[in-house]
Amino acid sequence: MQYRRMPIEIESPEQMGYDKIRNNLAESSYTDACLRDFLAADAGGLGGSAAASGPVLADLLLCYGSHQGHEGLRELIVKGSGTLVPDHVLITMGAAGALFIIATSLLEKGDELIVVHPNYATNLETPRAIGATLRTIELRFEEGFALDIEKVRAAITPKTRYISVTHPHNPTGACLDDAQLRALANVAEEKQLYVLVDETYRDMVFGPQLPPAAEYSPRLISISSLSKTYGLPGLRTGWIICRDARLYETFLAAKEQIHICGPMLDEELAYRYLLHRDKHFPGIRADIKEKFALVKTWMEGQEDWEWVEPRGGCVGFPRMRRPESVDIDKFHELLLNKYGTYVGPGHWFEMPRHYIRLGFGWPAKAQLQEGLAALTMAIREATIVY
Ligand SMILES: Cc1ncc(COP(=O)(O)O)c(C=O)c1O
Numbered sequence: 001m002q003y004r005r006m007p008i009e010i011e012s013p014e015q016m017g018y019d020k021i022r023n024n025l026a027e028s029s030y031t032d033a034c035l036r037d038f039l040a041a042d043a044g045g046l047g048g049s050a051a052a053s054g055p056v057l058a059d060l061l062l063c064y065g066s067h068q069g070h071e072g073l074r075e076l077i078v079k080g081s082g083t084l085v086p087d088h089v090l091i092t093m094g095a096a097g098a099l100f101i102i103a104t105s106l107l108e109k110g111d112e113l114i115v116v117h118p119n120y121a122t123n124l125e126t127p128r129a130i131g132a133t134l135r136t137i138e139l140r141f142e143e144g145f146a147l148d149i150e151k152v153r154a155a156i157t158p159k160t161r162y163i164s165v166t167h168p169h170n171p172t173g174a175c176l177d178d179a180q181l182r183a184l185a186n187v188a189e190e191k192q193l194y195v196l197v198d199e200t201y202r203d204m205v206f207g208p209q210l211p212p213a214a215e216y217s218p219r220l221i222s223i224s225s226l227s228k229t230y231g232l233p234g235l236r237t238g239w240i241i242c243r244d245a246r247l248y249e250t251f252l253a254a255k256e257q258i259h260i261c262g263p264m265l266d267e268e269l270a271y272r273y274l275l276h277r278d279k280h281f282p283g284i285r286a287d288i289k290e291k292f293a294l295v296k297t298w299m300e301g302q303e304d305w306e307w308v309e310p311r312g313g314c315v316g317f318p319r320m321r322r323p324e325s326v327d328i329d330k331f332h333e334l335l336l337n338k339y340g341t342y343v344g345p346g347h348w349f350e351m352p353r354h355y356i357r358l359g360f361g362w363p364a365k366a367q368l369q370e371g372l373a374a375l376t377m378a379i380r381e382a383t384i385v386y
Pocket of ligand 1: 094224
């Protein structure tokens with residue numbers, strides 16, 4: 001493995017210091033939740049009570065836990081599915097842990113991977129670190145960042161081990177539909193390969209929700225986590241859903257070699273949160289909707305910016321309409337240092353820097369509005385006058 005730090009992590013808000021950013025439009029998750037609020041929903045509190053959904057937390061035994069992960073949590077993850085059962089679920093250290101386990105289980109040096117680009121950096125970087133060859137499928141602004149399954153099919157070679165897609169997509173917010181997932185399942189079955197569907201943002205689709213991709217075929221592997229929709233990235237709790245028993249066993253072996261089992265406390269908290277999902281989620285959904293409407297209205301009045309409207313998630317990937325007339329370094333410098341506003345620059349996604357990832361789910365509405373106004377001002381001030 002050849003590890004290399006990724007710009008999206010080096011320059012992340014948490015590494016920079018949250019206190020240095022007034023309007024944080026660089027996040028890809030919903031507002032971080034506070035432990036106090038969600039334990040209140042559980043009626044447990046740290047001390048616990050009779051109404052809590054599990055043992056008083058202080059009594060939680062900090063033993064090695066189930067290697068597959070908290071049983072109740074795995075049940076909740078597949079609740080309501082006619083196809084998926086808890087034994088298809090492997091709890092991982094965030095979706096990032098799931099991606100690592102999958103890449104290192106399926107790829108060897110010299111293997112090929114078909115992967116959409118732009119992308120969340122880890123989806124590209126771990127396969128590279130392994131020494132795999134990436135065949136990228138470009139998602140283009142002019143095509144609404146839509147995935148063309150025929151291009152995926154055409155990129156398959158005898159060395160292809162898996163296809164990696166994301167729904168909803170980070171950074172664009174583009175979504176797959178039922179027909180595309182069916183087509184991917186057909187391709188995977190026909191060519192005897194796997195499809196990784198990164199569904200970390202699935203609960204945040206704006207329209208009707210598709211089932212987890214793993215329901216479509218044993219060759220489709222779903223991954224997700226509690227980080228994005230619920231603002232719980234600090235719990236480091238994600239999962240893989242895989243119906244192929246042999247492959248599941250390999251993923252479990254990988255997990256056992258990395259960290260044996262997950263943290264008991266995180267998994268217990270994740271379980272209690274999901275158990276009361278219905279208390280948390282409607283408010284989150286309504287808030288994201290309002291924030292999305294703010295960005296949409298702002299975007300409609302823009303002469304300097306354009307975007308493909310996201311169809312899910314809480315990020316979009318706008319770009320400057322006339323990048324040739326903007327000093328882009330100056331723009332980013334003004335945006336942060338004069339206006340206290342931070343966005344994800346295009347290079348986090350191996351794209352030109354006149355694209356920005358705009359996260360609208362994390363900041364409070366006042367900060368979002370201030371951040372949007374800052375984008376308008378910073379681009380004007382960075383415009384080159386000939
Ligand atoms: C598409 C995608 N997958 C996976 C992750 C990893 O998330 P986590 O490990 O916090 O669950 C991210 C984080 O930004 C992401 O955007």
